[in-house]
Amino acid sequence: MSAVMMTRKVRKWEKLPGKNTFCCDGRVMMARQKGVFYLTLFLIVGTCSLFFAFECPYLAIHLSPAIPVFAILLFFFVMAMLLRTSFSDPGVLPRALPEEATFIEMEIEATNGNVPAGQRPPPRIRNVQINGQIVKLKYCYTCKIFRPPRASHCSICDNCVDRFDHHCPWVGNCVGKRNYRYFYLFTLSLSLLTIYIFTFNIVHVVMRSVNSGFVKTLQDTPGTYPFMLVCFFTLWSVVGLTGFHTYLISLNQTTNEDIKGSWSGKNRVQNPYSHKNIINNCCEVLCGPAYPSVLDRRGLMRDDLSVPTSALSIVPGLCLQLESSYGAMFPLQKTTAPLIPNEHTPDDAKPSMADSAIAHAEKRSPSPREEKLPTLPKSSPTPTKVPPLASPETDAEASIIAKDKAL
Amino acid sequence: MATEFHNLQELRHSASLANKVFLQRDYSDGTTCRFQTKFPSELESRIERPLFEDTVKRLNIYYAEAEKMGGQSYLEGCLACATAYLIFLCMETRYEKVLKKIGRYIQEQNEKIYAPRGLLITDPIERGMRVVSFQLLLLLCVCVRERQTKKNKDRDEENNIDRERVNSTHV
Numbered sequence: 077m078s079a080v081m082m083t084r085k086v087r088k089w090e091k092l093p094g095k096n097t098f099c100c101d102g103r104v105m106m107a108r109q110k111g112v113f114y115l116t117l118f119l120i121v122g123t124c125s126l127f128f129a130f131e132c133p134y135l136a137i138h139l140s141p142a143i144p145v146f147a148i149l150l151f152f153f154v155m156a157m158l159l160r161t162s163f164s165d166p167g168v169l170p171r172a173l174p175e176e177a178t179f180i181e182m183e184i185e186a187t188n189g190n191v192p193a194g195q196r197p198p199p200r201i202r203n204v205q206i207n208g209q210i211v212k213l214k215y216c217y218t219c220k221i222f223r224p225p226r227a228s229h230c231s232i233c234d235n236c237v238d239r240f241d242h243h244c245p246w247v248g249n250c251v252g253k254r255n256y257r258y259f260y261l262f263t264l265s266l267s268l269l270t271i272y273i274f275t276f277n278i279v280h281v282v283m284r285s286v287n288s289g290f291v292k293t294l295q296d297t298p299g300t301y302p303f304m305l306v307c308f309f310t311l312w313s314v315v316g317l318t319g320f321h322t323y324l325i326s327l328n329q330t331t332n333e334d335i336k337g338s339w340s341g342k343n344r345v346q347n348p349y350s351h352k353n354i355i356n357n358c359c360e361v362l363c364g365p366a367y368p369s370v371l372d373r374r375g376l377m378r379d380d381l382s383v384p385t386s387a388l389s390i391v392p393g394l395c396l397q398l399e400s401s402y403g404a405m406f407p408l409q410k411t412t413a414p415l416i417p418n419e420h421t422p423d424d425a426k427p428s429m430a431d432s433a434i435a436h437a438e439k440r441s442p443s444p445r446e447e448k449l450p451t452l453p454k455s456s457p458t459p460t461k462v463p464p465l466a467s468p469e470t471d472a473e474a475s476i477i478a479k480d481k482a483l
Numbered sequence: 484m485a486t487e488f489h490n491l492q493e494l495r496h497s498a499s500l501a502n503k504v505f506l507q508r509d510y511s512d513g514t515t516c517r518f519q520t521k522f523p524s525e526l527e528s529r530i531e532r533p534l535f536e537d538t539v540k541r542l543n544i545y546y547a548e549a550e551k552m553g554g555q556s557y558l559e560g561c562l563a564c565a566t567a568y569l570i571f572l573c574m575e576t577r578y579e580k581v582l583k584k585i586g587r588y589i590q591e592q593n594e595k596i597y598a599p600r601g602l603l604i605t606d607p608i609e610r611g612m613r614v615v616s617f618q619l620l621l622l623l624c625v626c627v628r629e630r631q632t633k634k635n636k637d638r639d640e641e642n643n644i645d646r647e648r649v650n651s652t653h654v
Contacts, residue, residue, distance in 0.1 A: 156567040170611040175503045204510045211510070221613060225514055239514070261564065349513055363560035365550055366576040370611040 082381045089373040093171055094235040102373035104163040106248050107233050113162060113248030119310070120158070120266070123303040124151045127273050130297060131280045138283060143276060150269045157262035158247060165369040166252030167238035169219065169227060177220035184215075209348035226349070228332050242331040251331075254369065257362050260325065263318045270314055274307040328357040506539065506615040516546040518607070518615050526617060530600050538592055538604070542585065542615070549581035582608060 089102035132144035191197045200215035213222045219236045228240035230250050239253035251259045284293040328350040339347035504525045509517040520539045603618040
């Protein structure tokens with residue numbers, strides 16, 4: 077062998093596909109565009125700082141010290157919910173590994189049968205029955221999976237997210253199964269905070285005006301106006317958003333389903349996920365179990381880099397695929413399963429395959445796959461023919477997929 | 484045969500060459516985690532149906548327990564909300580506890596039942612809770628090697644017999 081193997085241990089988040097950014101060595105996961113998130117932070121922190129600096133001393137003395145204390149607690153709760161929504165994994169579904177993708181492709185081929193040449197194959201849809209309702213599961217060409225019910229592919233983050241609600245630029249992340257309740261509590265607590273600050277702003281101005289006149293009050297406290305204006309406009313949008321999400325939670329719907337009109341009642345289509353009871357729906361969404369992340373960000377994996385020292389060329393397009401913590405690597409093209417000796421394999425093929433397979437099994441550290449696959453004698457039967465992995469252009473549902481991605 | 488599979492880690496390395504069978508999710512009850520109990524035809528020669536069904540049913544029971552909406556999950560949710568979810572930094576959620584139990588169960592099933600039959604189950608959490616994958620191991624290659632060594636032995640014996648015959652004729 078004339079290649080030098082360089083192995084280093086990396087965290088899995090470094091090799092994850094998709095357009096997310098990671099911080100704190102994989103503990104924090106956000107979307108790429110964070111500008112609007114910084115604006116949100118600035119508005120909340122800025123407004124609250126002005127309130128604590130200019131209004132709270134007067135109110136604490138003349139009304140009650142409990143007012144700033146409650147404001148501080150509410151402020152911390154809002155920040156905690158915002159950071160929790162922004163930094164957590166929304167419920168990203170990992171992409172299918174090559175074997176799983178191939179297995180699904182083979183199943184699809186078996187279902188579709190022979191498609192006559194020149195005709196587009198039928199759209200890739202799987203029908204499942206959920207609580208008596210037929211739900212269509214769509215195939216995701218990027219992630220190579222049939223999306224679970226209520227999952228959708230976010231084009232901004234380039235991931236399939238379970239129970240996808242929407243991508244929120246204000247929090248800089250998708251809102252999905254794992255962080256929906258934090259998002260809802262963030263909007264709710266922010267509404268309360270905004271109403272609280274706005275109310276006590278007015279109380280403060282009124283109290284000062286009673287003592288020293290309205291005009292003098294306006295001259296004494298110039299810092300009041302900017303954030304009163306911010307509060308006023310924020311109030312309507314945030315309270316409106318909270319109201320909208322309260323409505324969605326009571327019906328157990330997502331924003332995505334609402335926009336698409338999935339359960340609008342047309343053609344007698346009903347929401348199969350709803351418990352038909354507002355309290356049960358709210359309890360499920362807000363007080364349900366805390367789902368763990370299925371995306372292993374901080375696990376370690378081997379990053380094998382083969383540096384050829386001779387004229388051997390590496391297979392073009394070789395790219396390192398993410399694998400489980402066992403560290404085996406698969407090049408992208410190698411989707412055919414190597415032939416495993418069984419009772420149908422000719423006898424002369426068995427020894428070479430067995431020996432090379434055993435040699436591989438005994439090896440502790442895997443080497444680049446293109447050098448280690450068992451060499452098949454030419455007379456051996458080929459493994460089951462694997463269809464080429466499809467692309468959206470070859471499918472009748474391409475336009476729908478494009479629309480899906482745009483959403 | 485059990486001694487051949489004492490190290491599951493090595494098995495998983497070799498399993499990367501093997502075929503895999505994937506058991507899909509069963510969505511008939513909604514989005515709760517359940518796997519289909521339909522017995523795949525590829526495993527017919529490897530494992531008995533009742534054992535397979537027992538394993539999958541047990542996994543489904545564990546997942547149902549993890550996702551159960553009841554007094555305990557509501558209490559956990561409310562307590563966590565009251566502490567702004569900071570309590571999750573110190574405490575393990577019920578789901579995580581059940582996932583650990585599932586991991587131990589799968590490990591035990593692999594060691595006792597599946598590895599001796601040349602199969603290996605992958606924990607669904609490693610595949611995004613989408614599939615339970617059964618890896619068909621290279622159990623047969625060990626048999627082939629034994630068969631090969633036996634064949635060589637037979638051939639050697641035959642050669643020895645022929646040689647003796649030749650020698651005896653010469654003599």
